[in-house]
Amino acid sequence: MSSGGCDLDKAIQQLRACRPIPENQVRELCHKARELLIEEGNVVGVDAPVTICGDIHGQFHDLMELFRVGGDVPDTNYLFMGDFVDRGFYSLESFLLLLCLKVRYPDRITLIRGNHESRQITTVYGFYDECLRKYGSANVWRYCCEVFDYLALGALVSGAATSLVPTDGPMAENTNLDNFPDSDADIEIETLNANGEIMYRYARNSDSQSSQPNSNPASSSPIAPTPSRVGPAGTGATSSANGSVKNDTGAILCVHGGLSPLIDTIDKIRLLDRKQEVPHEGAMCDLLWSDPDEIEGWGLSPRGAGFLFGADIVKCFNYKNDLSLIARAHQLVMEGFKEMFESTIVTVWSAPNYCYRCGNVAAILELGEDGSNAGYQRRSNGDQGGGGGGWILGSNDGSSSNMVGNGNDRRLSSVLGDNMQRTRDGPGRRYRVFEAAPQDSRGMPAKKPVADYFL
Amino acid sequence: MSGQEIPDLRTLLGSRRGGPSRGRARGRGGFGSSHEGREALKDEAVRNTDQDAAGSRVSCVELGYLHDPYAKLFATQPATRRLPLLNRGSYVRTSAIDDLVDRFMNASTGPKQIISLGAGTDTRYFRLRDRYPDLQLVYHEIDFATNTAAKLTSIQRHPQLHSKLTSRSAPNPLALPPAATTYHSSTYNVHALDLRTLAASSEENTLPTLPNIDPTLPTLLLSEMCLVYLPAPTVSSILSSFLQKYIPEPTPVSLILYEPILPNDAFGRTMISNLSTRNIHLPTLLAYPELSDQRARLQQYGFHQGAHVADTASIWRAWVTDEEKERVAALEMLDELEELDLLLRHYCVAWGWRDSGSEGVFTKAWADIKEQ
Numbered sequence: 001m002s003s004g005g006c007d008l009d010k011a012i013q014q015l016r017a018c019r020p021i022p023e024n025q026v027r028e029l030c031h032k033a034r035e036l037l038i039e040e041g042n043v044v045g046v047d048a049p050v051t052i053c054g055d056i057h058g059q060f061h062d063l064m065e066l067f068r069v070g071g072d073v074p075d076t077n078y079l080f081m082g083d084f085v086d087r088g089f090y091s092l093e094s095f096l097l098l099l100c101l102k103v104r105y106p107d108r109i110t111l112i113r114g115n116h117e118s119r120q121i122t123t124v125y126g127f128y129d130e131c132l133r134k135y136g137s138a139n140v141w142r143y144c145c146e147v148f149d150y151l152a153l154g155a156l157v158s159g160a161a162t163s164l165v166p167t168d169g170p171m172a173e174n175t176n177l178d179n180f181p182d183s184d185a186d187i188e189i190e191t192l193n194a195n196g197e198i199m200y201r202y203a204r205n206s207d208s209q210s211s212q213p214n215s216n217p218a219s220s221s222p223i224a225p226t227p228s229r230v231g232p233a234g235t236g237a238t239s240s241a242n243g244s245v246k247n248d249t250g251a252i253l254c255v256h257g258g259l260s261p262l263i264d265t266i267d268k269i270r271l272l273d274r275k276q277e278v279p280h281e282g283a284m285c286d287l288l289w290s291d292p293d294e295i296e297g298w299g300l301s302p303r304g305a306g307f308l309f310g311a312d313i314v315k316c317f318n319y320k321n322d323l324s325l326i327a328r329a330h331q332l333v334m335e336g337f338k339e340m341f342e343s344t345i346v347t348v349w350s351a352p353n354y355c356y357r358c359g360n361v362a363a364i365l366e367l368g369e370d371g372s373n374a375g376y377q378r379r380s381n382g383d384q385g386g387g388g389g390g391w392i393l394g395s396n397d398g399s400s401s402n403m404v405g406n407g408n409d410r411r412l413s414s415v416l417g418d419n420m421q422r423t424r425d426g427p428g429r430r431y432r433v434f435e436a437a438p439q440d441s442r443g444m445p446a447k448k449p450v451a452d453y454f455l
Numbered sequence: 456m457s458g459q460e461i462p463d464l465r466t467l468l469g470s471r472r473g474g475p476s477r478g479r480a481r482g483r484g485g486f487g488s489s490h491e492g493r494e495a496l497k498d499e500a501v502r503n504t505d506q507d508a509a510g511s512r513v514s515c516v517e518l519g520y521l522h523d524p525y526a527k528l529f530a531t532q533p534a535t536r537r538l539p540l541l542n543r544g545s546y547v548r549t550s551a552i553d554d555l556v557d558r559f560m561n562a563s564t565g566p567k568q569i570i571s572l573g574a575g576t577d578t579r580y581f582r583l584r585d586r587y588p589d590l591q592l593v594y595h596e597i598d599f600a601t602n603t604a605a606k607l608t609s610i611q612r613h614p615q616l617h618s619k620l621t622s623r624s625a626p627n628p629l630a631l632p633p634a635a636t637t638y639h640s641s642t643y644n645v646h647a648l649d650l651r652t653l654a655a656s657s658e659e660n661t662l663p664t665l666p667n668i669d670p671t672l673p674t675l676l677l678s679e680m681c682l683v684y685l686p687a688p689t690v691s692s693i694l695s696s697f698l699q700k701y702i703p704e705p706t707p708v709s710l711i712l713y714e715p716i717l718p719n720d721a722f723g724r725t726m727i728s729n730l731s732t733r734n735i736h737l738p739t740l741l742a743y744p745e746l747s748d749q750r751a752r753l754q755q756y757g758f759h760q761g762a763h764v765a766d767t768a769s770i771w772r773a774w775v776t777d778e779e780k781e782r783v784a785a786l787e788m789l790d791e792l793e794e795l796d797l798l799l800r801h802y803c804v805a806w807g808w809r810d811s812g813s814e815g816v817f818t819k820a821w822a823d824i825k826e827q
Contacts, residue, residue: 121790124539304788332793334721357729358797359721452541453715453726454511454548454802455504455680455735 008104015097018060018090020134026096030143032103037111037150042274043253043266044110044152048160048427049369050077052254054329054348054362055114056098058088058126061437062352062362063097069194069434070364073101074108079155081329081348082114082256082288085144086125087355092134095127095144113151114256114329115288115305118278149275153287156266157252160324160427161368163204164190167430172197187428194434204425250324250424252367257330258345259309259317260286261298266321280305291331292345311341318344324424327365336363336433343426353436357452366430500734501684502599505575506530508680511537511545512578519786520546528613529576529606539787540795544802546783547767548713551774551804552679555711555821556583559675562820566591568672570697572650573681575602576609580643581619593642593669600636600647607635607645639666651685654692662700673707673816683714684735687742694756698809709808709817710758716766716803718744723801746827749805758807760818763826768799773825 011021011029021029051070056063070076084098085091101109115121122128122141131141164187171177172193181187181203188204253266262283263269272284279285289306292314293299299308314326326345332354339346352362509530514537515521527534537545560567560583567590571577574596583592596603610616610628617628620643628638636647644667656662676697682690694710702708717723718740730737743749746764753762765773775783789795806824808817 115790121788124788125790302784303790303792304784332797353725355794357722357725358794359723359725452537453730454541454544455507 008100012097012100012104015093015100016064018093020092021096023135023137023140026140027143029096029099029103030147033099033147034150036103036106037147037152038275040152042153042270042272044112044155046077046079046110046155046157046254047369048157048367050079050110050157050160050367052157052252052327052348052365052367053078053080054350054364055083055332055354056080056088056094057083057116057351057354058085058091058094058130059351059354059436060088060090060094060097062350063094065194065352065434065437066350066362066364069432070366074105077108079110079157079254080112081254081327082112082151083116083329084111084114085127086116086122088126088351089130091127091130092140092144099147110155111151112155112254112256113148113153113274113278113288115278117148117151119145119148120277145277149277151274153272153274153284154253154255154266154269157254157327157367159370160249160252161370162249162425162428163187164368164428164430166190166201167192167196167198169196169198172199175199188426189429189431191431191433194432196432199433249370249427250318250322252325252327252427253321253323254327255287256328257286257288257306258290258292258326258328259307259313260290261307261309262286264317264320289330292328292340292347311344314341314344318424322424324426325429332358332360334358334360336361337365337431346429352434356436361433361435363431363433366432367427368430496734497736498599502601504680504684504735505573505598505602506532509576510535511541512549512576515542515545515549518542520783521549523578523582525578525581525616528616529578529609531605538791539789540791540798542787543771543783543789543795544767544798547771547775547799548679548802548804551765551767551770552677552711552713554774555804555806555824556675556677557586558820558824559673559709559817560587560590560592562816563673564590565816566593566672568593568595568669568674568702569677570595570597570668570674571677571679572597572693573678573684574598574606576606577679579677581616584619593644593667593672595644595646595665595668597646597648597650597665599649603645603647604634604636607631607638610638641667644668650682650693651689653696654685654689656696662696665701668701670702671706673810674702674709676708676710678710679713682712683737683739686738690739691756698757704809705811707808707810707816709761709806709810709821710753710756712749712753712803712805714743714749714803714805715740715801716744716746716749717801722797726801746803749803753805753807756807758809760808760810760812760815761821762805762807763821763824764803764805765825765827766800766803768796769827770804771799773827 011025014021053066053070067073070078080098084095088094098109098111102111116125116127122145127144128138128141131144132138134140166183166187167190169192172195175198180201185203187201189200189202190198191200193199260283263286268283269287274284278288286306289301289303291301291303291306291308293308293310295308295310296312297310298313299310301307318324318326325343327348328345329348329350331347331349333347333349336350336352337346337348346365348363348365349360350362350364352360354360509526510532512521512523512526513530513534516523516526517534518536520542556569556579569579569592571579571594575598577596580594580596583594596606598606607628610620611631620640621627626640631638638645646665648663648665652663676694682693685693698708715723715726715737718727718737727737727740743752746766749764750762771780806821808815808821810817812818
């Protein structure tokens, strides 16, 4: 495989057809990938717009469905939060395809490490056996594991917009229009199905978000410093404070598992020596293994690695690091995504019908681009996934006047003594939810997956 | 999910493709034969579930979840390591039923009877003999003739098994003719019987004779993933033939069921669809979808002194001691926690009984067990 795109494109084509590439090509690919990944920091910087994806677990045909729904590489900028391998039947094809895409389009796809990207875990959960079965030796598994050691531990997304332009698409069946916010409301969250039809839409600060209870005013989340910048040029807002808020979202930290009691700043992640097998304990292990939970502070994880962490930990970490959101994967959620702790952390899960058994749907999270000039880039495969629409860019949509900005919030909260806990408005979040690829698209009936049950 | 865990679909396909009834089974021969063809396939699929269970048991034993020196002797397929969550599930299932059975065994010193429906390769009789060498126990296993024949062959092949039988009572299993499907002694009995014949004959009052079933002994009926494969009315008739004819009142009787539940959520729907591709259908799952339905069902069978249910997730939490939990958790790294919880919530143990009340053997045995 020469450095040129041609052989690589051929390999991509072959892998897209779910056919493994020869062992010598894998070796070369992995070598190139390592050269590329070694240059990345432990925490990769990623600019919005970006589409964030959770666990894949070797469900190759569902990965293809993900690309159909979310757009293809390089048209869509992707960030995969690890757990590419194990459990599914096509870990090899899935991981090698992602790796090929990484080498071919290094700036359009980011791969970070999951707890399954490890020698120890892959020997128990299937990837090792799969390599052995498909190549007759463990060489390919070994090459892949060497790549695992170079994968980044996290990513920091900057430049995400705080609001969405409502998708101008059709409504999904059973969508309850009564709960939809007014057309001029500031849209924070939108959920679309695999056909780009709108399932839910939430306005920022609207009652429809009352499911996120306000936390105790005495809790730890402090107030962010006053932003120094004013609203972008051309703002139609009535005050600079209101106008500026559109772009005033903190960065989004993406990590496979979660936080670590040993890590209180992102800079401390940057200092870790990551180029090794995932250790059994310590900061690196925690980042890949921990889970958020409805507890206070830290707790022991029933997984035997990593920790549980509560809302106070997340809010404090986000404030200290000027984050508006933590995006992570690692835990199966039946609805594909789950926001917790007043939307300060979200779990994104991208393996539909996990292990061909769980019956769950999957999701990807799209973050739009902030900025006053860049237009929304329509996906090149708009005929497939997107229902049109776009992100609010800048704040010249005229709707910002009914929005309470951060600067204003602070003044209000000091006057009214209410419980303004959020330091940063979260980014506008568009979730695309999708189901498992149809069985008949998987081909090869002999390999038709049949899950295990107790019989 | 490694390759070895993929069930060999070719065995099912083989019987479908190569069977002499192919043409008829595809419908050209008229409804009757096509129906029979389908039913035969289903029966074969159900019979094959036994080796699935045997493999899971061996995997559990080899990793230290369960202590069962006999499991390996009955497994015909080479041992394959199951995923940690399946091992954990098998552990919970087996230890929960062991717990109920142990309490029954310890409830009194008198003789007792256990009837295991669809026993397959289950090793319980041999384990109980080791654990309670002095207790008077009459044990019965009922299954399809192909399964009982395989079981008796295993027993004949392994001295660890047949010596357990000869040391107690005649006849020597080694004296059985080749391909025997039944074995009878005063303590251990293997009956080759399609349980559905009980449902059919209970209507005609011509129940088959089941040698050595004692109508007076306190009796525990056990159905671990057995009756679930039959339609609910058939299950009711089978059970009433036991509860009224074979073991009539006032003999104390109990039933332990281990079955899946919650067919109507996403996991349950997927389970039904996945199993149907293996030709496995679970009619009572739809008839008794919730825990409360399982409880009501036990009452319906006449278990008025007790009718209790718990899903296996709650059993893991409430029945297993902290010390044991720690031991089991240390056996394998378990990364699939959410999936495990999902899986365990979809299986339940239900136990109900009829006896004389406060002094009854089952009332005493199971008084302290927490239901969900």
